[in-house]
Every structure is written in structure tokens, then in C-alpha cells.
Amino acid sequence: MQKYDVLIVGGGMVGLTTALAIRQHSPLTVAIVDTQPLAEITSDADVRVSAINAVSQQLFTNLDVWQAMIEMRAQPYQQMHIWDKSGYGKLDFTLDDLAAREHNGQLGWIIENSVIRRALWKKAEQDQGISFYTEEKLSNIAVGESEVFASFSSLPPITAKLAVGADGARSWLREQLKFSMTFQDYDHHAIVASVKTPQGHSNTAWQVFLDTGPLAFLPLSMQQQGSDLCSIVWSTSPERAQQLTELSPQDFAKEITAASDGKLGSISLVSERFTYPLTMRFAQDVVKDRVVLVGDAAHTIHPLAGQGVNLGLLDAAALAQTLTAPFDHQSVNAETTHWVDSIALQQYQRWRKADAAEMIAAMSAIKQVFTPQQAPIKLLRGLGMSLINQVTPVKSQLIKQALGYRHHLPDLAKTVAD
Template structure:
């Protein structure tokens, strides 16, 4: 029998961040169950990338992993260009628009998920208070009044004082504990791929709002490559996946109004449905949900991972001075209220943006365009929006504060 204070199910970016944050802020011991060990980087970019904001960068710096991430490969972006297809509406943001940039070089960073996870994993391996259990998933979990009992098929069972589900949108732990969720189908599918752009990405994150949904071009570590996130209707996604790479490239070039030059497809296309999920409660007894296990949002603002990282460090902060042998209800209830409110606000904000760009009649497009142009010319409003994009808003955990 192996005994720990915390058992984390899932060793992805959010679960590993939680483990490192707990060890930084407390003396609690941590076990992470993750069947899949990290994979080495290849010369080609990974299809799944994350837009990491300044608050998340601060978290990684506090956990001593940011330099490892930078040493692997990252792509900062100093500019953002957002426009409404076939409209006068456009927004341009630059780090220089922020009067209190505080020496920051970028609005954010586009980083392959594998790069982040590998850096976090390597740091976790260095901590004697973190035990990584790989090779097989958990078979069962039982939660009592004072402890959690988890068993494998072959490995020795684990006993802990608390269990955390950091195992993604289809969380095994959440299903085992029958923790209810609110959910809504966005009626959108996301297509991701790597593309070559003839004019280079120009250290800019590009996003165009099309009739079926937004299309983002996120700059990669190669100056002439971007990662696309194309949110569109299921029928349109099916159509795109039936096209040749040359035909997809023509659609992308036309959709982007040629702003990045001629586009060519440099990888396979990966497609997945988009669904909003929000757990009714983030805790149940001695069980806790973080990251995508607790909530998923539309990717149009690239805030999903950042939201999960805030969950991780908020939970770690809530556990400072907690007596895991006693009643953990109060600190966990505090975490649940704190982070569910933050997630609910983000869900509402994504819905507001999505609905604002949905109407396609000429009068609505004109009004939207005028509004975007007005925002571009009002410095205080632009600065407020940039601060929100940086992640420095709301009730932030200590490890995320600048």
C-alpha cells in the first residue's frame, strides 16, 4: 500500500502544474497517475498548441519551468489582428498599446502542448515529494470519510487523503463519482492543422470571423508557419475534410483575405466537436475537479488552458495549512466557489463574443464594424481588453500575479 496526501488522476499540463504548485506552497506529498509518459519533440510542430497568456507565464516562472519551455521552443506574439470577414470591422492590438507593459515582450505565447508538458514532467521528476505512476490507468476508486482508496490491475493500490481529477474533458474520475455537468453543444467543429504562410506570421496572432465561426492563425516557432484553429459548422467541417490539401489551402487563403500570402497545408487535419461543459460543483467530499474535467469552453479566445492553470494554482493555494487528516470541506468549498465563478464568467464571455459575431445581415455587420473601429481608437478600452487578454483580471491566485 502506497500512501500520499494527494492523488492526482491525469498527468497533463494542468495536473502537473497542480503537483508542482502544491509542492511549492505546502509540504504535502503527491501521487500522479498518468498512463502515458511524455514523448520527445520532433522537427515538425505538434498539432495541438496553446495560447499562453502572461498570467500563465507567471505561473510557469514561479514553478521554475518557464526557462525550460523557452529553451525548447516558443513563439511570442506582439500583435493581434482581428477582423470581420467582408466588413469594415477590424481590431489591432500591440504590446506597445499597454501603457504599463512592465517590460513584457509579448501579448502571449503560442507553445506546443508537448513542450509544456515535457518541461513540467521533468520538473516533477526532480521533486522527491511527487511520485509518478505510469503504465496503466486506475481500475477503481473509493472515497470514504477520511481517505481515498485507488486500485490498479497490476500495480500496488494507492491510499490518499484527497483525489483530484485532472484527466480532461472526458474525465474518468468525474464519471466514476457521477458528478453532474451542465453542457451545451456549440454546433461547431474545430479543425486544427499546421500551415505554411508565404508572407510569414509577422509575430502576430490573426483571427477572422467567418459566417460559420472564427478562423485563427497562431504563429509557430518557424517564421513561415502557423497553427490554425478553424471553428465551423459540422457540415462545413465534413466538406473541408473531403477536400485535397490544395483545395483546403485555397479556402484558407481566400478566408484570410490573403493577409498572410498564399497558404499551403503542411500537416494532416484533425477535427473534433466543440462542447461547453461546466460541472455543477467542482468538489464532492474528498474529490476535486480541475481544468477540462471541470469545464470546457469555445476556443475562440484561446483561454481554455489558461483557465485550467488558474484552477491548479488556486487549489494549491487553498490547501496551504490545510489539515488533510481532518475536515477538508471548508478549503475545498472555497476553491469550488472561487474557480467555478471564474469558469462561469469565462463561459458567459465566450458565449457573448460568439453571439456578437453570429448575425450576418448587412445592418448587424455594419454596426459590428463601426463598434470594432471605435474600440481601436479608444486607448483606455484597448488597454482594458489587452489586460484581460494578458490574464491579469479577476480574483487571481498568488502564483499568477505579476
């Protein structure tokens, strides 16, 4: 029976980041179980993308994977333009709203999920302390007093001293161990696709708030196709999402052009459309015995601010810091070092639950502000947006939040100067 220190169920962006972060500061051995094939990077853009903020970029830099992402495909943006379809309110964020030392030259990066995962996976493959199990899914898991026992259908079982659930919003591990969850249906479905924008994206992230929900245009890096490709995330009611996905590509493109007030030109659809329901999930506990949840397995939020994956990456860095802290002061022998510390794990839980709860509340508040309102409320909303747009200190604080800066960041997400 193969023994490991940490078993990570899920080899997506957060699971792989967790593994690399643990290995960077400890001798702990890691097993990753994931049967999802590693996607090849082709000339066609992945419709699933992530908005990577400055803090996550620093985390990837410290893990020595950022350059690999840049060399594949990554699109920086220096501006954000947000406006209210039903009013006159707007917000424009630029680098001028921050001191140079606070933004590292960009407001953020739009990167295809397949690019991020590939860079992390390839880095993990180079580490002899990380083993991959890609042939079969786990069939059973049991938590003992000192170990976690994981079984496959036909492969030999494995054990670990700690299991990490990084297997997404519908986490198998979370369900097997019956973690209690709080759910809230956002009553939105998200449509994602790739589109061409004749006027170009101008290295800008665009978002319009419609009566039925936000529509975001996220700039993509496709050198051979120019700077006119965007990934869209259109959050709208389930009924409206069904109507939009049933339209012909030409009629769908007309709807997007109209919704965006033609600010990016006459848009055309260049990919399939995918839709999925949006649900808030929040684990009442992210630590149970020898099992920890991270990323979407622990919490999911509305994508209107693009912060979901960044929140999960901070989970990964924070958990790694919690687990590897004892190795800063003791022998580097994993057998004699007591690194599974229940008190430390409870501190981790309080840390990450507070961060997630704050983000969930913020997303709910923003969504509520932009729900269909009577004319006087719309007027006040427009006045508020215009006022914020003119007050530099307020804009600066909002941008810092978007960049990911918080009072309590994991060490791996900080620069050396921090």
C-alpha cells in the first residue's frame, strides 16, 4: 500500500497550486487524483477563462509557473469600463488611479483555464515528491484516527495523513464525508463563449449591467488573430439564458451587440455557447478530522467580479502555509514533525471562512444593487456610480480590492518587499 503525506482529490488550478505550494516549503509527499485529461493548447481559445488578479499573479510567480503561462497565452488589461444599461452611471478604472508600486503595470490578466492548468501540471510533473493518479477515480474514502484510506476500483489503495478536497463545486470528497453546506440559488445562468469585437478590446475589461444581469467582455490574447477576441460571461435569468442559447449564432451576436450598446462594434460569435447555473455554496466547516476543503469545493460565488478562482488560490496558499509552518522550526523529517495540527487547521478554517464570507456578501450586495429597480432607485444608483468615478481615493480602494490586496495574505502571495 502506497503511503503519502497529503492526498489531493482534484487536479485543477486550485489542487495543483496546493500541491506545488506544499512542496515548495516542506518535504511532504503529495498524491493528486484526477482523471480529467490535460488539454492541449490549440489555436482556438478556451471559452473558460479566469481573471487573475495581482495577488494571484504574485503567487504564480513565487511558484515559478507564471512565465510558462505568459509564454503560452495571457492577456493583460490596463483598464476596466463598467456601465449601467438602464441609467447613466459608469465607472472607469485605469492604472492612473493607483501608485505604480501597487499595480505591477497591469490591473489584471485574462488567462484561459487550460493554460493555467497546463503550466501548473507540467511544473508538478517535475517534482519527484508529487505523484499523479489519472487512471481511475476514487471509489471510496475512509478517515481513520491517524490516516485517510483511499480506494480505487482496481488499483491498489493509498493512504495519507491528510486529504484535501479540491474537486470543484460538486465535490465528490465533500459529499462522501457529508460536509454541511449552505446554498443559495442566484437565479442566474451564465453563458460563456468567445466573440470577435471589430473595434478591438483595447486591453480593457468591459462590463455592462443589464436589468437581467451583468454581461462581461474579457480580452483574450490570440496573437495570430489580433486583439479583437473576447471571452464573454453573460449572467442572466434561466429563461433568458435558454432563449439566448437557442438563437442562431447571427441572432445571438446581434443580441450581444445591442446589449453592449455597440461599444465594441458589430460583434460575431466564434465558438460554441456553454451555459451553467450559478449557485452560492458555502461550507459551514472546511475542516473535518483529517480532511480540508479548498476552492470551489468550499465555496462558490457569483462570477460578476471574477474573483472566484482568486479566492480559491488563496485557500491553496493559506493551507500550504498552515501545513508547512512546523518545518520552519523543526527537523525536515516529515515522520517526526507534527505538521497535522488541529489547532492550526482550525485557525486556517477561521481565516478562509471569513475571507469567503466577506466576498460572498460583497457579490450579493452588488447583484442586489443592479437588480431591476424603480426609476428613483436607478437614478440614485447612477448618481452613486458617477460620484465614485470622480473620487480618486474611493476608486483607489476599490481597485485594491479587485487586485486582491487584503490585510491577511498568505506569504506565498506576497512580494519579497512585503
